[in-house]
Amino acid sequence: MSKAPGRAAAMPAALRAGAARRVDTRALVAGSAVALALVAAGPFVLPDFMVNNLIRAFLYAAVALTVDVLWGYTGVLTFGQSAFFGIGVYAVGLIFTHAGFNFEYAALAFAAAVIGAVIVALLVGWLAFYHGASPLYASVVTLVLPIVVTQLLYSGGTFTGSSSGLSGFESFQIELDAWFRIAGAFLVAVTAATWLFVRSDAGRVLVAIRENEPRCEYLGLDVSRIKTWLLAASAVVASIAGYAFASVQMVVAPEYAGFVFGTELVIWVALGGRGTLIGPVVGTLLIDVSTAYLSGNMPFMWKLVIGVTFVLVILAAPEGIGPLAARLLRGGRREGPGAEVPEVRPVADAAPAAGAEGAGAALEVSGVRKRFGSLLVLDGIDFVARRGELLSLVGPNGAGKTTLLRCIADGGERSAGDIVVNGRSIERRPPHECVGLGVGRKFQNANIFDALTVAETIRIAHARVDRPSLWSRSATLDLPQAVLRVLQTTGLDQQLGTRVRHLSHGQKQALELAMVLSLEPSVLLLDEPTAGLTKPERTLIGQILVDLAHTHDLCIVLVEHDLDFVREISSRVIVLHQGRIVLDGTVAEVVDSETVRTIYSGARR
Amino acid sequence: MTAPALELDSVSSGYGLAVVVRDVALDIRPGEIFALLGKNGMGKTTLLKTVMGFLPIRSGAIRMSGEDITAEPPHRIARRAIAYTPQEQALFQDLSVEENLALAVRDEARRRDGLRRLGEVFPFIPQRLKQRAGTLSGGEQKMLLIARALMSAPRLVLVDEITEGLQPSVIQKLAAVLKAERERAGTAMLLVEQHVAFVLEVADRYAVLKLGEIVDRGAVADAGAEPRITAQLSV
Numbered sequence: 126m127s128k129a130p131g132r133a134a135a136m137p138a139a140l141r142a143g144a145a146r147r148v149d150t151r152a153l154v155a156g157s158a159v160a161l162a163l164v165a166a167g168p169f170v171l172p173d174f175m176v177n178n179l180i181r182a183f184l185y186a187a188v189a190l191t192v193d194v195l196w197g198y199t200g201v202l203t204f205g206q207s208a209f210f211g212i213g214v215y216a217v218g219l220i221f222t223h224a225g226f227n228f229e230y231a232a233l234a235f236a237a238a239v240i241g242a243v244i245v246a247l248l249v250g251w252l253a254f255y256h257g258a259s260p261l262y263a264s265v266v267t268l269v270l271p272i273v274v275t276q277l278l279y280s281g282g283t284f285t286g287s288s289s290g291l292s293g294f295e296s297f298q299i300e301l302d303a304w305f306r307i308a309g310a311f312l313v314a315v316t317a318a319t320w321l322f323v324r325s326d327a328g329r330v331l332v333a334i335r336e337n338e339p340r341c342e343y344l345g346l347d348v349s350r351i352k353t354w355l356l357a358a359s360a361v362v363a364s365i366a367g368y369a370f371a372s373v374q375m376v377v378a379p380e381y382a383g384f385v386f387g388t389e390l391v392i393w394v395a396l397g398g399r400g401t402l403i404g405p406v407v408g409t410l411l412i413d414v415s416t417a418y419l420s421g422n423m424p425f426m427w428k429l430v431i432g433v434t435f436v437l438v439i440l441a442a443p444e445g446i447g448p449l450a451a452r453l454l455r456g457g458r459r460e461g462p463g464a465e466v467p468e469v470r471p472v473a474d475a476a477p478a479a480g481a482e483g484a485g486a487a488l489e490v491s492g493v494r495k496r497f498g499s500l501l502v503l504d505g506i507d508f509v510a511r512r513g514e515l516l517s518l519v520g521p522n523g524a525g526k527t528t529l530l531r532c533i534a535d536g537g538e539r540s541a542g543d544i545v546v547n548g549r550s551i552e553r554r555p556p557h558e559c560v561g562l563g564v565g566r567k568f569q570n571a572n573i574f575d576a577l578t579v580a581e582t583i584r585i586a587h588a589r590v591d592r593p594s595l596w597s598r599s600a601t602l603d604l605p606q607a608v609l610r611v612l613q614t615t616g617l618d619q620q621l622g623t624r625v626r627h628l629s630h631g632q633k634q635a636l637e638l639a640m641v642l643s644l645e646p647s648v649l650l651l652d653e654p655t656a657g658l659t660k661p662e663r664t665l666i667g668q669i670l671v672d673l674a675h676t677h678d679l680c681i682v683l684v685e686h687d688l689d690f691v692r693e694i695s696s697r698v699i700v701l702h703q704g705r706i707v708l709d710g711t712v713a714e715v716v717d718s719e720t721v722r723t724i725y726s727g728a729r730r
Numbered sequence: 731m732t733a734p735a736l737e738l739d740s741v742s743s744g745y746g747l748a749v750v751v752r753d754v755a756l757d758i759r760p761g762e763i764f765a766l767l768g769k770n771g772m773g774k775t776t777l778l779k780t781v782m783g784f785l786p787i788r789s790g791a792i793r794m795s796g797e798d799i800t801a802e803p804p805h806r807i808a809r810r811a812i813a814y815t816p817q818e819q820a821l822f823q824d825l826s827v828e829e830n831l832a833l834a835v836r837d838e839a840r841r842r843d844g845l846r847r848l849g850e851v852f853p854f855i856p857q858r859l860k861q862r863a864g865t866l867s868g869g870e871q872k873m874l875l876i877a878r879a880l881m882s883a884p885r886l887v888l889v890d891e892i893t894e895g896l897q898p899s900v901i902q903k904l905a906a907v908l909k910a911e912r913e914r915a916g917t918a919m920l921l922v923e924q925h926v927a928f929v930l931e932v933a934d935r936y937a938v939l940k941l942g943e944i945v946d947r948g949a950v951a952d953a954g955a956e957p958r959i960t961a962q963l964s965v
Contacts, residue, residue, distance in 0.1 A: 522900065523854060526867075528867075630770065657924065659924055686895060686898065727899030
């Protein structure tokens with residue numbers, strides 16, 4: 126294969142990345158230390174009622190943080206985090222009231238809070254995040270959750286205390302000042318851990334899900350599972366906060382699990398600045414403390430004051446207080462300093478994809494039909510494509526080419542027929558499982574993850590092969606040779622730190638191709654892989670594809686309109702017309718045939 | 731002498747801190763087809779967006795038929811009979827083919843007339859007026875966008891990569907349609923293109939953009955134009 130691309134730029138890039146990470150780590154350590162010092166000193170200087178208010182605010186802020194991760198980073202708007210807080214609250218209330226308080230029961234209540242929250246979260250995740258569920262549907266489920274929990278509490282009679290809740294139970298013999306430090310330290314720890322997580326390579330996956338969830342599926346990521354586990358983790362944090370809250374207050378009431386509280390959390394996050402972590406934390410603390418203050422000093426006016434303030438904040442800073450403050454600190458610039466660039470390392474090419482021995486058939490399509498309502502788009506498609514074959518799919522616009530690729534990449538798409546990849550039927554598997562069978566699909570329209578950089582995008586595409594770290598950012602990016610060659614051919618290797626939204630149309634197309642190759646597929650489906658590229662760039666990409674087919678035994682199916690390009694690279698051509706295969710043969714047989722001239726390429730050439 | 735349909739007077743623009751287009755000067759006469767070429771990432775789309783008012787201009791001036799439109803917002807510019815066809819799909823996916831056309835061309839007689847003229851090149855459009863635009867294939871959506879732009883009888887059409895994703899026979903017919911529209915209505919056209927053969931067939935003049943600056947320009951009919959363009963695009 127080609128020479129190893131040890132670019133001169135790689136070293137400084139790695140150094141830059143390392144430096145950026147050190148600055149990040151230093152900021153985290155310094156920030157946490159200052160926050161902990163403040164928490165330790167707080168009780169010495171603050172009046173008692175303020176200490177009490179802040180304990181509550183610390184715990185609320187931890188829950189607001191989970192809302193920010195779900196909504197701000199992952200795009201799941203949730204009103205249900207209060208329910209998990211409520212599970213923690215009632216684990217304490219019920220066990221301490223009915224069983225009494227001692228060390229064992231305290232531990233039991235803690236276990237009940239955490240396990241109960243996880244079980245409910247997994248159930249909600251299963252209901253809300255199944256393949257194909259809309260974001261609105263998920264939000265509705267999270268809204269229903271606290272309503273159901275509250276109803277259960279209301280109907281629990283004396284056991285749950287119904288609408289008046291439970292009080293008067295014994296709890297930990299801990300001073301208020303100590304609780305202040307415990308709750309404060311808990312908030313600092315949760316914030317620091319979350320901060321590390323969202324900045325890690327895995328955290329970038331969350332942003333990718335927010336930006337374009339279906340695309341993530343086609344990169345082999347099981348989005349439903351990721352979201353469900355994320356919800357479970359957030360539920361644990363919320364229920365621990367609830368556990369602490371009930372232990373301090375020694376009062377539990379259904380309001381703490383209700384959807385009003387759940388909605389307030391969303392408002393706090395929006396005002397603080399979604400997707401910033403620190404914004405929602407500071408926002409929650411400010412709002413909760415000022416609410417307590419105002420409701421004491423002006424018992425009739427305070428709600429009006431708070432409401433007007435909210436409106437003013439939204440008008441002045443639609444993104445919330447956090448981003449506004451950050452922009453002021455940066456001197457007016459909207460975006461932060463250029464993202465760090467990892468060092469690119471070529472990796473040895475994997476052995477040709479494993480599959481059924483000797484069969485040679487990578488893709489078998491038989492009797493595939495696809496209907497959109499009354500419209501029959503594919504009408505009985507049969508063909509077999511072998512490893513090492515570069516098969517071009519040509520045909521008039523609207524012949525069903527893209528639909529056929531979609532049917533191969535998503536088991537849920539076709540209306541009838543069977544598709545076998547590497548000897549295994551794709552059955553009704555969702556896209557991420559088809560990726561697992563070896564299918565990689567490049568889309569016609571490049572719509573990727575606008576907010577991420579080129580390097581982050583490729584890392585996510587490679588996440589199926591190379592699991593991203595949950596807490597750190599890798600300084601290197603290991604890439605298969607083919608991916609590297611696509612990046613170099615199109616100049617993207619010089620723009621690894623550029624955000625995707627700033628790329629040109631042609632560069633986005635090339636990035637799409639690089640992403641699909643990062644999946645290391647054995648059956649590669651390419652929808653117009655060279656659209657928007659110039660002739661010389663096309664030729665180079667064409668060579669890369671031919672190499673992949675020959676040296677890696679890949680089966681490549683591509684849709685292409687440029688017949689010169691088709692002629693240069695394909696080993697076989699299938700012509701699709703009105704949902705049927707009308708020709709299937711070698712380049713020479715097909716491209717110059719009378720049929721193709723009539724239905725497709727036109728008279729003169 | 732009539733004023734140019736579109737005139738750019740040393741225009742610069744870009745995103746954030748980055749200047750993507752530098753000191754570009756162009757003039758397109760009424761009824762002229764002008765092609766803007768260049769490798770990708772050289773600022774072609776940015777230039778179109780600047781003309782349409784989607785990006786703020788840094789310096790310079792933009793005039794349409796002699797009137798200054800430099801500081802106008804996009805909807806005002808669109809009302810001056812400019813039709814813009816972006817690269818990204820810009821159809822209303824949930825509306826039918828007919829509804830999509832009706833939004834751009836309110837006058838029914840004109841729409842019927844447009845359907846008759848353009849239906850010859852894009853026969854699927856009159857045949858499938860009731861179909862939801864979102865269910866058309868990628869290439870069909872592109873054709874509908876072009877038909878919509880031409881039907882609105884604009885003075886100036888801006889098209890980003892008109893040939894991308896279209897089958898060869900349609901591209902050939904498209905060249906004839908663009909020329910016919912120009913003859914019939916005197917429409918000026920600014921085409922951003924990668925497809926050199928198409929440009930050579932349809933355009934009157936061309937300019938090549940490189941790193942945001944015009945590095946070559948001339949008449950397509952000139953003997954040296956083809957090799958010069960090909961060379962510019964391969965470096």
